[in-house]
Amino acid sequence: MLSQAAIERSLQALHAIGEGCVCPDDFACRGVECLPALVPSEITTLSVCNLDTGRRSVVADRPGAIGPHELAEFDRHFHEHPLLRDHARNPCAATKRIDDLVPAACFRESGLYNDYYRRIGIDHVMAVPIHVDQRLLVSFVFNRCGRGFDDAERDALDLIRPHLGAFYRLCASLGRSGWAPAQEWQLTPREQDVLRWLSAGKTDRDIGAILQISPRTVHKHLQRIYEKLGVETRTAAVARAHALHATTA
Helix, strand or coil: CCCHHHHHHHHHHHHHHHHHCCCCCHHHHHHHHHHHHCCCCCEEEEEEEECCCCEEEEEECCCCCCCHHHHHHHHHCHHHCHHHHHHCCCCCCCCEEHHHHCCHHHHHHCHHHHHHHCCCCCCEEEEEEEEECCCEEEEEEEEECCCCCCHHHHHHHHHHHHHHHHHHHHHHHCCCCCCCCCHHHCCCHHHHHHHHHHHCCCCHHHHHHHHCCCHHHHHHHHHHHHHHHCCCCHHHHHHHHHHHHHHHC
8 A cells, every 4th residue: 555655656747747738748758757766767658559550759858768679679569568468449448567477487488578579778667547548548658777666666556547637638629730639629729728738737826826827717608618618617628628538538
């Protein structure tokens, strides 16, 4: 069981990710920047696996740590990956380590380890699946050399996993630069910003301070958002945004 201090550190990491996101594209960068403060990692990535094509794209906290050749080797062993096999199309997927799924000796004898992980200097891997559907598996992935990940580190990440997923889906629904568009709802860019921070649990005063507008202006934006989404409350607006994304993604 996590200590109160560990719970507070997890929530602080979650807050740090949300606090730094001023547009959807910031989510991946803020995630790989802030999460290693909670669980140290030689390489931390946001990994997006396309289950139909067997290919992966990554955002890493160390640019250049995973080169084109290594990316190609990962894709070559895509369907052999223990974590990917366990998490793919699994709505109950939770934070796991490769060690949870296969003995360490077996992993080090695999082509995946020798062709990919050994090349990038990694021995231990832990994945936090934040979004799983029939086509995509989106995870924050922690990679270490030498020391493995302990249960407390796994549990600290799994505590905030659902919240990271909700924030990811909202960012996607409010998308720019390749994320899923929200134009079907006719929200203005400012209304999209307000709804994103609303989903992150911010008050009107918090949102006003972040966006440098008055709480009264935030309230007016919320009233227009409610009308456009066909809802009457803050909670319903966030739920409606998630539901609309699910039907259009």
